Amino acid sequence: MRYNALKILKEGLTGNKGWTPVWREPDPKPEYDIVIVGGGGHGLATAYYLSNKFGMTNIAVVEKGWIGSGNVGRNTTLIRANYLLEGNQPFYELSLKLWEGLEQDFNYNAMVSQRGILNLYHSDAQRDAYARRGNAMHLTGSGGALLDEVQIREKCPYLDFDNARFPIKGALWQPRGGTVRHDAVAWGFARGADQKGVDILQNCEVTGFQIENGVCRGVETSRGAIRARKVAVCVAGSSGRVMSLAGMRLPIESHVLQAFVSEGLKPILPSVITFGAGHFYVSQSDKGGLVFGGDIDGYNTYAQRGNLPVVEDVCEGGMAILPMIGRARLLRMWGGVMDMSMDGSPFIDRTHIDGLYFNGGWCYGGFKATPASGFCYAHLLSKDAPHPVATRLRLDRFRRGAPIDEKGAGPQPNLH
Helix, strand or coil, X not given: CXXXXXXXXXXXXXXXXXXXXXXXXXXXXXXXXXXXXCCCHHHHHHHHHHHHCCXXXXXXXXXXXXXXXXXXXXXXXXXXXXXXXXXXXXXXXXXXXXXXXXXXXXXXXXXXXXXXXXXXXXXXXXXXXXHHHHHHHXXXXXXCEEEEHHHHHHHCCCCCCCCCCCCCCEXXXXXXXXXXXXXXXXXXXXXXXXXXCCEEECXXXXXXXXXXXXXXXXXXXXXXXXXXXXXXXXXXXXXXXXXXXXXXXXXXXXXXXXXXXXXXXXXXXXXXXXXXXXXXXXXXCCCCEEEEEEEEEEEECCCCCCCHHHHHHHHHHHHHHCHHHHHCCEEXXXXXXXXEEXXXXXXXXXXXXXXXXXXXXXXXXXXXXXXXXXXXXXXXXXXXXXXXXXXXXXXXXXXXCCCCCCCCCCCCHHHC
């Protein structure tokens, strides 16, 4: 079934009785060409591109919970391509281009809203750093402009320009950035993959790997053993735990990242805004709620909940640039488990075990990377060669002395 305006009109006039399930609920088959471990955004995107772009359909996506129960449904929905380093900026530009055509590609309303993103700067040194980043963005066609204080006042007059400690001097502006409805992304990719015959297996937890003579032959799951020519792992914050089942120790730590949404308000934010003197980012949802977040919790955890010191820190950042946020009531908060790599950049690579592949280490960038991550992972799985924009996202880059340290914070995951 394809969705269109005529179908919506017809169903509305006939009691909405003709809609069919968005995807099937199949039983596992004994064997597949590829088993994708993780039914989040990256796993579903990988299955979608494998089946729709690379012609591989004998695929299963195994998910321990339900589709949308992990980070793909637990984020602040931001998309952008405003990175600096060569290993990151071309990749995220590819992702932004895929976002721009995504809804037409998979025939699903993902509510892609390119409302723009403002990265505020508060010092001359930060202005210079943003100018360098903006130049790197132009090299990949991402666009962007450096705005001064006068231009920011015209665009966002409600910001606190009189803050003596954190004076707003300007911003790096990327008009192509914005937000996307996170749940719809998961549903759209799942539906598109299912239509090509991909089996989406919910409530199917991987409990081990079938490794014979250094070759991965499949997985053990809570619903029985499944053989496969290739096994592709992309389980975000559970990366370390799952890959340990194959005897691997990853350069990744798991931390929780909290996010928040306020009560519904009248339109006040025309774009996404980030605080340059701390870690705070905010946008306004279509329902009026302010959606915002900040730093990860400093301790390692697999729990999808946070603690009060981070709540206080995030709210302080919001009050520093947007004092009126203090009058809004908090509606809800949640946590996603981040797979924090040692340099703050991700991995899309083969492992030393033949037939076993890994995608992870996305830190704060997982949601915005979803389409490019899936496309590049699908490229790697189908051709056994990395996509040109993902050649640097290797597992061995620390051994080779080639980290991609976007923030320049060194090998400390909690600082990325």
